[in-house]
Amino acid sequence: MRVVERVERIKPFYVMEFLEIAKAKEKEGIDIIHMEVGEPDFDVSKEIKEKAHEGIEKNIFHYTHSLGMVELREAISEYYRNVEGLYVSPERIIITSGTSGAFLLLFLCLLDQTKTLVFSDPGYPCYRNLAILCGSKILPIPVDEKTNYMITPESLEAFGAKPDVLVLASPSNPTGTVYTEEIIREVYEYLKEGGGILIVDEIYKDLIYDCEIKTALSISDEIIVVNGFSKTHAMTGFRVGWMVVPSHLVKPIQKCSQNVFICPPSISQYAALCAFSSKEQLLAVKKEFKRRRDFLVKELLSLGFSIPYLPQGAFYIYAGIEKWKMDSMDFCRRALSEAHVAITPGYDFGDYQAQTHVRFSYAQKMDKIEEGTKRLKAWLKTIT
Numbered sequence: 001m002r003v004v005e006r007v008e009r010i011k012p013f014y015v016m017e018f019l020e021i022a023k024a025k026e027k028e029g030i031d032i033i034h035m036e037v038g039e040p041d042f043d044v045s046k047e048i049k050e051k052a053h054e055g056i057e058k059n060i061f062h063y064t065h066s067l068g069m070v071e072l073r074e075a076i077s078e079y080y081r082n083v084e085g086l087y088v089s090p091e092r093i094i095i096t097s098g099t100s101g102a103f104l105l106l107f108l109c110l111l112d113q114t115k116t117l118v119f120s121d122p123g124y125p126c127y128r129n130l131a132i133l134c135g136s137k138i139l140p141i142p143v144d145e146k147t148n149y150m151i152t153p154e155s156l157e158a159f160g161a162k163p164d165v166l167v168l169a170s171p172s173n174p175t176g177t178v179y180t181e182e183i184i185r186e187v188y189e190y191l192k193e194g195g196g197i198l199i200v201d202e203i204y205k206d207l208i209y210d211c212e213i214k215t216a217l218s219i220s221d222e223i224i225v226v227n228g229f230s231k232t233h234a235m236t237g238f239r240v241g242w243m244v245v246p247s248h249l250v251k252p253i254q255k256c257s258q259n260v261f262i263c264p265p266s267i268s269q270y271a272a273l274c275a276f277s278s279k280e281q282l283l284a285v286k287k288e289f290k291r292r293r294d295f296l297v298k299e300l301l302s303l304g305f306s307i308p309y310l311p312q313g314a315f316y317i318y319a320g321i322e323k324w325k326m327d328s329m330d331f332c333r334r335a336l337s338e339a340h341v342a343i344t345p346g347y348d349f350g351d352y353q354a355q356t357h358v359r360f361s362y363a364q365k366m367d368k369i370e371e372g373t374k375r376l377k378a379w380l381k382t383i384t
């Protein structure tokens with residue numbers, strides 16, 4: 001029996017395929033520099049580890065409340081108060097199985113075959129794929145350096161977009177774009193006029209290097225914000241995230257959550273209770289990522305890559321490979337097999353200019369990044 005059409009329509013994550021090929025090469029004894037995956041290279045803090053151990057000792061193994069542990073929802077409310085000076089009621093905070101879980105629940109509640117999800121191209125691929133799995137129509141909006149890779153009301157108008165739901169990430173994956181408060185406000189107003197809903201993915205919000213920006217929740221209670229512990233706290237495998245939603249959406253989302261997940265993972269929620277206390281680690285991590293970004297941008301530019309927009313956050317550089325007149329899939333395959341450097345082709349993030357772009361992740365130790373650029377330099381000489 002064939003799988004249904006909506007599954008046929010979604011693309012695999014090329015980054016995972018490249019990772020698997022890279023891992024197979026490593027098994028053969030080949031040393032690979034990984035700049036493909038978006039996973040922090042540092043470990044979770046001592047506090048988080050100790051809390052996870054404590055959770056095991058205390059037998060925190062049972063189902064929790066379907067909306068998440070009350071203590072964690074309160075801790076997140078406290079985080080908004082401390083960091084943003086904003087009161088967010090714990091009642092509007094829903095804990096999820098990673099931010100991926102949040103997106104699935106939101107799309108299940110907000111999208112169907114009569115609705116359209118709008119997102120940027122390039123953009124994080126799961127928005128598109130989850131929307132397709134939910135039976136929704138999709139409208140990718142091509143973005144480039146002219147708007148610093150931001151969706152704007154003008155670009156929405158140009159595409160005649162009437163979004164039921166629009167999702168944007170700030171900072172974004174793969175371009176590291178940080179939306180200005182002004183643009184988020186304008187996009188929100190544009191959507192409001194047509195009865196659309198704005199979701200802002202703030203998973204990289206605490207990894208912004210050159211500017212300060214407030215959460216989109218400070219613009220309106222009607223904006224949905226998704227965030228999580230994976231990137232900032234290196235808790236990718238714990239699978240815990242959260243969303244803040246308008247009060248009227250809590251019940252419908254809860255109903256879906258009970259059926260799909262029952263609850264988010266208990267030990268992970270318990271460990272996350274300590275995540276906000278490790279402020280020094282976060283500051284050190286931010287400083288280190290900025291150092292890597294500055295180094296890698298400079299090196300890539302000198303090698304001939306084009307980087308028209310300096311990424312302001314997250315840990316990615318979206319670089320143009322126009323100079324080598326090679327398709328990005330071939331470029332990445334050859335970089336892996338000939339230079340032993342793993343990077344991600346633009347095709348993972350959409351169609352627009354995908355053939356001329358690749359993504360570098362600098363969530364990798366500095367000495368590896370240095371080695372990676374040396375290898376690329378030597379390899380690029382052989383193809384120019």
Ligand SMILES: Cc1ncc(COP(=O)(O)O)c(C=O)c1O
Nearest residue numbers: 098099100124169173228230241
């Ligand atoms: C923009 C963005 N949102 C969401 C996620 C999903 O993160 P998680 O499900 O681990 O919270 C990722 C992961 O790479 C991402 O880049």
